[in-house]
Amino acid sequence: MTDTSQAVLMNGADLARSHVDRTADRAAEFERRTGRRPCLATVLVGDDPASATYVRMKQNRCRRAGIDSRHTPLPATTSTGELIDVIRGLSADPEVHGILLQHPVPQHVDERAAFEAIDPAKDVDGVTMHSFAAMAFGLDGFDSCTPGGILRLLDAYDVDPAGRTAVVIGRSPILGRPVSALLLARDATVTTCHSRTPDLPSAVRTADIVVAAVGRPEFVRGDWIKPGAVVIDAGYNPGNVGDVAFDEAVERAGMITPVPGGVGPMTISVLLEQTVDAAFRQAGPDGTS
Numbered sequence: 035m036t037d038t039s040q041a042v043l044m045n046g047a048d049l050a051r052s053h054v055d056r057t058a059d060r061a062a063e064f065e066r067r068t069g070r071r072p073c074l075a076t077v078l079v080g081d082d083p084a085s086a087t088y089v090r091m092k093q094n095r096c097r098r099a100g101i102d103s104r105h106t107p108l109p110a111t112t113s114t115g116e117l118i119d120v121i122r123g124l125s126a127d128p129e130v131h132g133i134l135l136q137h138p139v140p141q142h143v144d145e146r147a148a149f150e151a152i153d154p155a156k157d158v159d160g161v162t163m164h165s166f167a168a169m170a171f172g173l174d175g176f177d178s179c180t181p182g183g184i185l186r187l188l189d190a191y192d193v194d195p196a197g198r199t200a201v202v203i204g205r206s207p208i209l210g211r212p213v214s215a216l217l218l219a220r221d222a223t224v225t226t227c228h229s230r231t232p233d234l235p236s237a238v239r240t241a242d243i244v245v246a247a248v249g250r251p252e253f254v255r256g257d258w259i260k261p262g263a264v265v266i267d268a269g270y271n272p273g274n275v276g277d278v279a280f281d282e283a284v285e286r287a288g289m290i291t292p293v294p295g296g297v298g299p300m301t302i303s304v305l306l307e308q309t310v311d312a313a314f315r316q317a318g319p320d321g322t323s
């Protein structure tokens with residue numbers, strides 16, 4: 035924990051490194067027991083450079099953790115039906131333990147339909163309705179990776195959401211909605227804000243925990259932050275800029291995540307953790323299936 039003269043910096047990069055080390059130990063244990071490595075299938079549709087970078091980062095970290103990755107690049111012209119066929123093929127393939135469809139897909143593709151083609155047992159990215167329901171009810175399942183990373187960061191810094199007010203800015207299917215669900219399942223009083231929320235700054239000023247997931251650089255200003263609040267910046271805008279005006283917010287927050295080095299690395303470490311979980315579950319107690 036780094037204590038600045040202002041807020042405590044929540045160091046996701048260091049936490050993710052030790053998290054990945056533990057996952058690597060579990061991946062090695064899986065290989066000892068089954069003679070196979072856990073395997074993550076990645077699917078990227080189109081040629082968005084940022085998405086290609088994130089997929090490469092995931093593949094690199096898989097390699098470091100002893101997880102195989104199998105990549106399927108698809109052209110931007112891929113139809114929803116063609117994408118669903120690819121995902122169904124991976125869902126049925128016993129060599130594949132986890133499936134990641136990189137978001138966003140091109141506009142003409144029905145992303146929800148494509149996500150739902152992922153076998154819930156292989157939904158290590160936590161994007162299906164099945165996984166969302168598990169998150170909402172606090173049941174065992176796969177977390178959406180960035181929300182799961184945020185909860186692991188809060189736990190590592192002893193921030194218990196129970197009894198606290200949390201304001202989540204954003205309601206996207208893979209970030210705002212699931213992080214709201216996870217915080218509610220952990221007994222926070224959650225307000226999910228979005229583009230139609232009146233007087234957003236006043237809503238944010240009520241929050242003990244703020245999660246910024248809007249996708250707009252430095253959108254959340256320092257004077258919106260209640261003194262001592264925990265500020266989680268889940269933004270990943272071009273140029274490694276977050277959704278929070280860090281230099282302002284750090285003056286008022288009690289704890290804050292930086293960008294880069296906060297939530298982002300945790301996203302990938304949760305993906306790896308859940309790939310190994312999926313491999314163990316699919317292998318069963320005797321490691322044979």
Ligand SMILES: Nc1nc2c(c(=O)[nH]1)N[C@@H](CN(C=O)c1ccc(C(=O)N[C@@H](CCC(=O)O)C(=O)O)cc1)CN2
Nearest residue numbers: 088135136137138159179180270294295296298299301
């Ligand atoms: N299917 C999914 N698609 C997307 C997800 C997701 O969780 N599942 N999340 C985002 C982007 N994302 C992963 O895909 C992601 C973004 C940023 C980082 C990260 O670690 N960033 C670093 C900085 C980048 C760098 O070092 O070059 C940081 O914050 O320190 C990881 C993952 C959209 N799509």
